[in-house]
Amino acid sequence: MSLSDLSAAPTMTLKPSLSGMTRAEIGNALRGLGLPEREIRMRVSQIWHWVYFRGARDFGEMLNVSKAMRAQLADAFALRLPEIVEEQVSVDGTRKWLLRLRPVDAFDKGAEVECVYIPETDRGTLCVSSQVGCTLNCSFCHTGTQRLVRNLTTAEIVGQLLVARQRLGDFPDRERPTDGLVPSGEGVRAVSNIVFMGMGEPLYNLDNVMAAIEIMADGDGLALSKRRITVSTSGVVPQIERLGAECGPALAISLHAVRDDLRNDLVPLNKKYPIKELLQACRDYPGASNARRITFEYVMLKGVNDSPADARELVRLLKGLPAKINLIPFNPWPGAPYECSDWETIERFSDIVFNAGYASPVRTPRGRDILAACGQLKSETEKLRASARMATG
Numbered sequence: 240m241s242l243s244d245l246s247a248a249p250t251m252t253l254k255p256s257l258s259g260m261t262r263a264e265i266g267n268a269l270r271g272l273g274l275p276e277r278e279i280r281m282r283v284s285q286i287w288h289w290v291y292f293r294g295a296r297d298f299g300e301m302l303n304v305s306k307a308m309r310a311q312l313a314d315a316f317a318l319r320l321p322e323i324v325e326e327q328v329s330v331d332g333t334r335k336w337l338l339r340l341r342p343v344d345a346f347d348k349g350a351e352v353e354c355v356y357i358p359e360t361d362r363g364t365l366c367v368s369s370q371v372g373c374t375l376n377c378s379f380c381h382t383g384t385q386r387l388v389r390n391l392t393t394a395e396i397v398g399q400l401l402v403a404r405q406r407l408g409d410f411p412d413r414e415r416p417t418d419g420l421v422p423s424g425e426g427v428r429a430v431s432n433i434v435f436m437g438m439g440e441p442l443y444n445l446d447n448v449m450a451a452i453e454i455m456a457d458g459d460g461l462a463l464s465k466r467r468i469t470v471s472t473s474g475v476v477p478q479i480e481r482l483g484a485e486c487g488p489a490l491a492i493s494l495h496a497v498r499d500d501l502r503n504d505l506v507p508l509n510k511k512y513p514i515k516e517l518l519q520a521c522r523d524y525p526g527a528s529n530a531r532r533i534t535f536e537y538v539m540l541k542g543v544n545d546s547p548a549d550a551r552e553l554v555r556l557l558k559g560l561p562a563k564i565n566l567i568p569f570n571p572w573p574g575a576p577y578e579c580s581d582w583e584t585i586e587r588f589s590d591i592v593f594n595a596g597y598a599s600p601v602r603t604p605r606g607r608d609i610l611a612a613c614g615q616l617k618s619e620t621e622k623l624r625a626s627a628r629m630a631t632g
Contacts, residue, residue, distance in 0.1 A: 253341060256319035257312075258290055258401055259394025261450055272315060282308070284459070290318065291460025294401070294410030320405070321398045324351060332358045332420035338402065340371075340395055350388050352438055354399040356407065362431040363407070363422055367399045369448055370439025375473050377506050379495070379538055381572040390444040396451035400461065403430055433463060435470045436491070442475035442482065449486040465489070471536065476512040476520045483525035490524055491534040491565075492517065496544050497552040505544070514556065521560060532561045532598075538569050539580035539588070550591035563598045 257265055265283045274282065285304055289295040298304075298313040321338035328334050334356040342349050355366040371388035373380075408415035409429035415421050421429050433455060435441040441448045448470065455463045470482060471491035483490065494517075496502035502509040509517075521533050535557065539545050553564065566589055569579040580588075585601055592599035 253319070254315065254317040256317045256341075256394065257286055258318045258320055259392075259397040259454075261393065261454060262287060268316065272311060286312075287457075287460055291401075291454070291457065292411075292462075294405055294413065296320075296405070320402050321352075321395065323402065323406070326406075328418075328420070334358075334406075334420075336399075336402065336406070338399065340391075352391065352395075352399075354403065354437055356403055356430070358421055358429075360422060361424075361427060363429045364432040364434055365400060365403050365430045366434050366437045367396060368437030368439055369396060369435055369441040369444045373439050374443065375440055375506070375508055377473065377493075377495075379505060379540060379569060379575070379577055381575070387439075390447060391439070393447045393450040393454070396447060397454050400430065400433065400455060404461075431463070431467060433468045434491075435468075440473055440475060441470050442472045442478040445478050445482065449482070452486055452488055466531070469534065471534075473506050473508050474512050474517045475508070476516050479520040480523060480525065483527075487526055489531065489534070490521070490527070491536055492521060494535045495538050495540075497549055497556055501544060505540075518556060518560070521562075527561050529561045532563045534563050534565050536565050536567055538567045539585050540569050541578040541580045541584070543577065545580040545584050545588055547587060547591060550588045554592060554595040554597065557597065563600075564592050566592075566599055566601045568601065 255268060257268065260268065262283055265286055266279050269279050269282055282304075285301065289301045289304075293300070295301060296318050298309045298316075298318070301309055301312075304312075319341065321340050323336050324339045325337040326334060336354055336356075338352055338354065340350050340352065350371040352368040352371055354368055357364045357366065368391065370390050372386050374387045404410055405413070406416075407421050407429040415423055415429060423429075435448060452465065452468055452470075455461050455468060456465050465486075465488050467489075469489040469491050471493055472479065472482075473493045479490070482488070493506065494502075494514075495505050496509075497514070499509060499513045502514060521527070524533060527533055535553075537544075537553070557564070566585060568585060569575075569577055571577075571579065589599045589601055
């Protein structure tokens, strides 16, 4: 079916998918089958194990569930995940997936998001999206040029991780790709880290983001440590304390400027929550310590925010904060109004920050050739729909 057909077709009624549900949601789904309460807890544990620990894609795989119960589950539910529309693999091993989501209502034409997998020798990081599009309009970010469509559900956020683990053979008894681009070895997980640095502002979808993190961190299933899950925000100050108090992942701040006038242009949200308020929220972030430092992301824009004076002011602003500064060479995208700082400029900036006592790694650009690097993600939905209309017109 073409995208034009999809947009014209009526929304089909699909079985609810248990993949991506919380324990409470699975329990409520089973109550709808009329199961007695004494049985529901056991069934929830069984389903949880098969979906999140073993990566089952069919109820027939659930061998410790009776045949009659498996048939009943298959008749009422599915184990559906977001659909991979396109996979691109960079020369450096970075993978980008364009994922199509199930329509949530009759007005939803089938939204799409991107997520990115970044492999290293001993670990792999999955960059997930929290919204379709974005409202923040950060001037250096490609995603910001796409209008906000909607928030992702908890299941759609978790679904990105489930898709990645399926595709990468990261469940028991599953084969990993043989291209040599996925970390392997005894006890090495293909996906060991999660960063909420894809499409959207996570703190504008906080309830679903926190519920997804609880699923990802559950020790009986996906079992990712919250220390290895990082939520990046452009500075939604009122929600930062809640994220730390109720969920407790690592925190990253998309900072990019040391003066309010410049940050107002780069990150327009700064007009509502200026730097002073943002940094105070960071100082108050529950659990922040030298062992759990806050990461400050700083994209290097040539002639804009990369002077030695900017570096010294950054050090002054962060004084006393348990911080790490992640310097990000600007990743170009079509029509971008900025250029990346020269390498010598980046090194000089990094040296000033490092000599002041802060870790200041320069992030190695990954996946630039497939527009998968930081700030380059943008759903291809509108482009694909336009192409489909042209092909059928």
